Amino acid sequence: MAKLAPETPIRYLKGVGPKSAARLARLNIKTIKDLIYHFPSYYQDFRRLKQIRRLHFGETVTVKGKIAKLENRLTKRGKTMQQITIEERGAFLELLWFNQPFRLQGLKEGMELIVAGLVKKSPLGRWQIINPLLEKGKSGQQTGRLLAIYPETDGITSNYLRKVIASLLPHLSDHLFPDYFPPDWRQHYRLLPRWQALRQIHAPGSLEAAQRARYSLAFEELFLLQLPLLYRQKQERNKPAPSIKWNWTLAQEAERDLPFRLTASQKGALREIAQDLQRPYPMNRLLEGDVGTGKTIVAALAGYQISKAGYRVVLMAPTEILARQHYQRLQPLFTQWHSPIGIWTSQYRENIRAPFLIGTHALFHHRREIGDLGLVIIDEQHRFGVSQRAQLVARNQDGTYPHILTMTATPIPRTVNLVFRGNLDVSRLTDLLPGRQPVATFVVPPRKRAAAYRWVAKEIRVKKEQAFVVCPFIEISETMQSVRAATKEFDRLRKIFAGFRLALLHGRLKSQEKAAILEKMQKGAIDILITTPVVEVGIDLPRAGIMLIENAERFGLAQLYQLRGRVGRNNRKSYCLLFSETSSVKSQRRLRLLTKLHNGLALAEADLKLRGPGEVLGTQQHGYPQLKLASWLDLELATKVHQAAQQAVNIPSGEYASRWQKFLQDWQEKVTLN
Numbered sequence: 001m002a003k004l005a006p007e008t009p010i011r012y013l014k015g016v017g018p019k020s021a022a023r024l025a026r027l028n029i030k031t032i033k034d035l036i037y038h039f040p041s042y043y044q045d046f047r048r049l050k051q052i053r054r055l056h057f058g059e060t061v062t063v064k065g066k067i068a069k070l071e072n073r074l075t076k077r078g079k080t081m082q083q084i085t086i087e088e089r090g091a092f093l094e095l096l097w098f099n100q101p102f103r104l105q106g107l108k109e110g111m112e113l114i115v116a117g118l119v120k121k122s123p124l125g126r127w128q129i130i131n132p133l134l135e136k137g138k139s140g141q142q143t144g145r146l147l148a149i150y151p152e153t154d155g156i157t158s159n160y161l162r163k164v165i166a167s168l169l170p171h172l173s174d175h176l177f178p179d180y181f182p183p184d185w186r187q188h189y190r191l192l193p194r195w196q197a198l199r200q201i202h203a204p205g206s207l208e209a210a211q212r213a214r215y216s217l218a219f220e221e222l223f224l225l226q227l228p229l230l231y232r233q234k235q236e237r238n239k240p241a242p243s244i245k246w247n248w249t250l251a252q253e254a255e256r257d258l259p260f261r262l263t264a265s266q267k268g269a270l271r272e273i274a275q276d277l278q279r280p281y282p283m284n285r286l287l288e289g290d291v292g293t294g295k296t297i298v299a300a301l302a303g304y305q306i307s308k309a310g311y312r313v314v315l316m317a318p319t320e321i322l323a324r325q326h327y328q329r330l331q332p333l334f335t336q337w338h339s340p341i342g343i344w345t346s347q348y349r350e351n352i353r354a355p356f357l358i359g360t361h362a363l364f365h366h367r368r369e370i371g372d373l374g375l376v377i378i379d380e381q382h383r384f385g386v387s388q389r390a391q392l393v394a395r396n397q398d399g400t401y402p403h404i405l406t407m408t409a410t411p412i413p414r415t416v417n418l419v420f421r422g423n424l425d426v427s428r429l430t431d432l433l434p435g436r437q438p439v440a441t442f443v444v445p446p447r448k449r450a451a452a453y454r455w456v457a458k459e460i461r462v463k464k465e466q467a468f469v470v471c472p473f474i475e476i477s478e479t480m481q482s483v484r485a486a487t488k489e490f491d492r493l494r495k496i497f498a499g500f501r502l503a504l505l506h507g508r509l510k511s512q513e514k515a516a517i518l519e520k521m522q523k524g525a526i527d528i529l530i531t532t533p534v535v536e537v538g539i540d541l542p543r544a545g546i547m548l549i550e551n552a553e554r555f556g557l558a559q560l561y562q563l564r565g566r567v568g569r570n571n572r573k574s575y576c577l578l579f580s581e582t583s584s585v586k587s588q589r590r591l592r593l594l595t596k597l598h599n600g601l602a603l604a605e606a607d608l609k610l611r612g613p614g615e616v617l618g619t620q621q622h623g624y625p626q627l628k629l630a631s632w633l634d635l636e637l638a639t640k641v642h643q644a645a646q647q648a649v650n651i652p653s654g655e656y657a658s659r660w661q662k663f664l665q666d667w668q669e670k671v672t673l674n
């Protein structure tokens with residue numbers, strides 16, 4: 001292996017034929033670098049060499065012995081079983097495999113073996129190891145040490161990976177894998193040289209050594225994720241945007257026209273937005289707030305300022321219903337402010353020349369017609385794709401770029417904001433609106449269902465309550481299947497709630513039909529609204545105080561949280577009943593979090609702890625890549641890395657800067673390729 005490079009295809013390695021190469025490709029391993037960056041998921045500790053007679057059940061050990069007996073047996077079901085018994089100072093240990101006759105090849109009685117694995121009790125009460133690691137002779141390559149266990153695939157075992165990787169390890173050098181961090185940074189952040197970390201993560205001498213290597217490489221992983229992001233942010237800051245001076249007198253007058261007083265955090269958010277808008281580069285701010293904390297009015301006040309300054313604003317809603325709701329609510333206010341407002345959806349157009357325009361996805365096809373934009377507001381931003389967003393915030397004809405304000409009720413955990421958004425500006429609305437109470441939430445097991453229905457009936461009759469029934473979540477998009485499920489539930493409940501006024505709402509209804517149903521609900525002409533999860537997004541029906549959710553365990557926590565936010569929008573006590581048939585402890589525990597927590601960020605961070613990495617709240621939804629080594633819970637690491645990456649993008653040239661730039665180029669090539 002004279003000329004080894006990170007990009008060298010693995011098929012040039014000894015022991016990798018075309019077949020294995022194809023299999024390794026399934027693990028995304030194509031080059032030497034891919035192979036070296038295929039990290040062990042954990043280590044088995046075979047360092048404890050024990051005498052057979054001192055073994056205990058359930059421990060993982062390494063043992064030496066002589067072969068006393070070896071057999072290839074037929075089992076009752078017609079399969080084969082390979083059994084070797086080894087002996088040491090008069091004590092015996094059985095080794096067992098199934099359907100692997102080759103295991104016995106080249107072995108005979110009296111040979112010395114060194115074996116490792118987990119000690120179990122055989123049906124006859126003997127010590128036994130199933131599928132042990134086995135080496136001939138008195139000392140082993142694999143046994144007697146910390147053994148790396150890798151993510152595997154069909155035909156590619158940890159054993160195989162270990163061998164191929166081990167053959168590469170002696171060749172690792174600073175030349176092959178040059179460091180991303182200058183020596184003084186390494187010292188400051190306590191990082192190993194890159195090549196050493198790579199060697200040590202695969203073949204650590206101790207668990208501490210493994211830990212250090214993993215830490216160094218986790219740091220590198222997050223750093224390389226951050227770098228392109230921060231470079232891009234830096235470029236964004238070089239883009240021109242209209243610098244808009246906030247008119248505080250105008251703002252005060254506008255506020256006076258509101259039927260309520262802004263909360264402290266709404267005011268804070270507006271101040272932050274005002275500051276951003278005065279800068280000569282585009283604002284990119286996330287307005288995050290629990291459902292019902294009043295994000296819309298903040299956006300409207302910001303939009304009003306921009307339109308008064310002579311620029312155009314669009315407010316993008318994820319659905320037709322929501323766009324209309326925004327329009328209905330904001331129109332009276334803007335009329336009062338003597339500022340025109342319009343709407344442009346696929347179904348409905350009014351006043352489309354107005355400087356403040358509300359729209360849906362339909363607007364994407366007309367980006368040019370709308371003309372130059374001063375501000376783009378995106379409601380429920382996760383509902384929009386990356387390319388759709390890009391289209392909206394593209395360069396104006398006059399060369400400037402619009403400011404961006406995104407809104408979400410899905411809280412972004414702090415690590416996620418640091419790592420994947422490069423610590424982009426966030427304004428959080430944390431105040432509960434005056435008079436609002438947290439929604440009392442209960443998990444309802446099957447045996448209590450009938451009683452729950454009786455209780456709901458009574459609440460409707462006596463307190464004139466309204467209820468939502470949300471049918472099981474089936475797919476993200478509204479499919480015929482979920483429509484059918486809701487229709488079936490509607491028929492079932494019509495019998496149970498005979499004498500009440502029930503209605504059915506789903507995404508396949510025409511928008512006039514939907515609007516009519518929502519209006520009836522608003523007026524109190526419906527008692528129970530059965531619906532698919534389409535109600536999740538932003539609908540405001542303040543009279544409704546009860547929500548029943550079917551098969552609650554099928555929803556994500558963030559989604560349940562959003563659904564629950566549909567009630568509790570008035571000053572009476574509201575209820576959320578989570579129906580669940582599951583007996584899974586994990587699901588139950590997740591649902592119970594909702595009964596206890598009423599703050600979005602706390603819930604998101606609790607969810608983070610409960611779930612494994614990769615399935616973290618919102619990360620798949622937002623399309624963030626999975627982390628190999630770094631942990632979502634490690635705010636401390638994320639903060640350090642962010643600091644380092646920030647420092648890096650401000651170093652314009654030099655040995656390390658050129659390495660970072662090279663990484664960036666390769667990265668961009670990869671991104672544009674697929």
Ligand code: ADP
Nearest residue numbers: 260261262263290291292293294295296297433
């Ligand atoms: P969300 O943050 O979920 O988008 P909305 O903007 O729909 O919430 O606001 C929910 C309701 O609260 C609306 O009817 C809105 O008019 C009202 N609201 C907003 N801010 C306040 C406030 N400071 N005091 C009282 N009510 C408010």
Ligand code: MG
Nearest residue numbers: 295296379538
């Ligand atoms: Mg909203």
